[in-house]
Amino acid sequence: MALPEWTVYLLCIASVCGGFYICRVSKCARITALKNSRLAKLMARTEKPLFWIAYSLYTRTKLGYIFHKRQMKKARERYPAGHSKTQPTVINGIKIIPVPILSDNYTYVVIDTASNMAVVVDPADPQPVQACLEEEGAELQAVLCTHKHWDHSGGNRALKRRYMSCRVYGNAMDSIPGLTHPLSDKDTIDFGTRLHFRAFYTPGHTVGHVIYLLDGRAIGGPSSLFSGDLVFLSGCGRMFEGNASTMLSSLDTVGSLNDETLLWPGHEYAEDNLLFAAEVEPCNVVRDQKLQWVLQQRGQRLCTCPSTLAEEKQYNPFLRSHSQDLHRALGLQQKQDEDWTSYRARVLEELRRRKDIYKDR
Numbered sequence: 001m002a003l004p005e006w007t008v009y010l011l012c013i014a015s016v017c018g019g020f021y022i023c024r025v026s027k028c029a030r031i032t033a034l035k036n037s038r039l040a041k042l043m044a045r046t047e048k049p050l051f052w053i054a055y056s057l058y059t060r061t062k063l064g065y066i067f068h069k070r071q072m073k074k075a076r077e078r079y080p081a082g083h084s085k086t087q088p089t090v091i092n093g094i095k096i097i098p099v100p101i102l103s104d105n106y107t108y109v110v111i112d113t114a115s116n117m118a119v120v121v122d123p124a125d126p127q128p129v130q131a132c133l134e135e136e137g138a139e140l141q142a143v144l145c146t147h148k149h150w151d152h153s154g155g156n157r158a159l160k161r162r163y164m165s166c167r168v169y170g171n172a173m174d175s176i177p178g179l180t181h182p183l184s185d186k187d188t189i190d191f192g193t194r195l196h197f198r199a200f201y202t203p204g205h206t207v208g209h210v211i212y213l214l215d216g217r218a219i220g221g222p223s224s225l226f227s228g229d230l231v232f233l234s235g236c237g238r239m240f241e242g243n244a245s246t247m248l249s250s251l252d253t254v255g256s257l258n259d260e261t262l263l264w265p266g267h268e269y270a271e272d273n274l275l276f277a278a279e280v281e282p283c284n285v286v287r288d289q290k291l292q293w294v295l296q297q298r299g300q301r302l303c304t305c306p307s308t309l310a311e312e313k314q315y316n317p318f319l320r321s322h323s324q325d326l327h328r329a330l331g332l333q334q335k336q337d338e339d340w341t342s343y344r345a346r347v348l349e350e351l352r353r354r355k356d357i358y359k360d361r
Contacts, residue, residue: 055240059148059175068150072125075102082128084268086303091221094194094214096264098303099132101125104268105151106305108226110214111138112194119191121212121226122146122266126155130162139163141191143178144199145170146228147209152266153177171201174208183210194218202254204247205229205237213257222260224306230254232265233294233307234287235273236318238356244349248321248341251348255319259310270294270304276358277317280351281329287315321347 058064075083082100089096090113097109101124108121109132118138122145123129133140140163145153147170156178160166169183170176183189185201189212196215203209211230216223229237231254239247274291281287290311297304313319320326321344327333330350334343 058150064150065154068124068154071102071151072127072154075125076127079103084301084303086305089262089306091216091224092219094219094221095136096224097132097136098264098305099128100268100303101128102151105266106264106268106303107155108264109133109136109138110195110224111136112192114194115192117141117192117195119144119195119197120159121264122152122228123155123159124151124153126158126162129155129159140166142167142169142181142189144189144197144212144226145176145179146211146226146230146266147171147206148174148176149206149229152228169199171199171208171210174206176208200253202230202250204239204242204250207241209237209250211254213261216261222262222308223258224262224264225254225257225309226264227254228266231263231312231316231318232267232273233263233270233304234277234290234312234316235269235355236316236352239352244345244352245342247352248345248348251319251321254309255313257309259308259313261309262306263309263312264306268304271298274315276355277315279358280317280354281315281320281323281326283325283329284315286311290315317351318348321345321351 058067079100083103084100086098086100093113095111095113099107099109101107105124107123107129109118109129110121111118116138118133118140119142120129120140123143140159143156143159143166145156145168153176156168156176160168160178167180168176168178169181169189170179172179172182183199187199189197189199196218198213198215199210200213202211209228209230211228212226214224230250236247236251271294274287274294277284277287278291294304317326327347330347332347332350
């Protein structure tokens with residue numbers, strides 16, 4: 001989520017709609033100040049009332065969807081072919097197509113080429129998703145939505161209207177737009193004989209965030225994890241609706257999965273995340289090698305997905321809260337009366353604090 005922009009945008013709208021008192025007291029100076037990038041960054045990385053007002057407007061009112069539609073229009077004009085160049089990955093007849101959405105999101109179209117059955121993960125913008133489905137000649141069966149934020153769920157209802165048999169899956173606690181099939185932790189979802197998904201409840205970014213694991217055993221290949229805003233290449237999402245302990249438990253769910261699992265995150269944040277990882281763990285050779293590859297990819301606007309969980313466990317600091325090297329780099333030590341899990345949560349909290357300051361994302 002592009003936090004500073006939507007934070008400022010929604011606060012300005014709120015100020016215009018109900019801000020006569022503010023104008024009287026400060027002669028509208030505060031509305032102008034909200035447009036200042038430094039203040040926007042401060043609001044985006046601190047848990048201040050102004051930020052939470054904007055967040056509530058984004059997630060709980062029509063203003064959030066109005067802002068999302070504005071972002072869709074801007075992205076279509078700026079990136080008519082998408083923000084990144086992507087290539088499909090085919091695993092024994094299962095085709096995974098990253099569809100670049102908005103300014104840095106990815107939607108994933110997953111197709112069983114034998115039956116032409118398709119599932120879509122996090123369709124923020126229905127237009128390019130529908131174009132992809134038509135080009136592939138695939139019939140949409142379902143939307144798998146990781147969480148409620150509009151940049152992951154904004155196209156749910158439009159696709160459901162367009163494809164009458166389409167079901168929308170997600171966690172009911174997250175108020176998913178168009179939700180038809182609520183999910184609980186470890187629920188399985190099957191489409192035909194080869195598309196077998198398992199949902200894992202992973203709160204922290206939002207209260208109802210879920211991730212989806214496509215089981216590779218049915219196709220004789222690696223599994224694929226669609227992680228939404230929980231885990232990115234060398235990064236993790238902000239803890240909007242959970243604390244560090246909650247987020248740690250969710251990240252440990254990812255860490256428990258098979259090392260060969262392919263990671264398909266919700267955003268193209270690889271370059272920024274690896275540069276941050278270089279600051280907090282400068283002696284990580286594996287991370288340095290990955291960074292060089294990512295810089296080459298992004299220099300050509302190429303997609304950096306997928307990575308593998310084996311890779312992520314070596315260089316993603318948010319999956320390395322157990323690492324002594326990382327503890328030393330952060331200058332943290334376990335307190336005498338502190339249990340191991342609480343200590344790791346404190347490490348994660350410090351990492352996320354530094355990342356918020358580093359790059360307002």
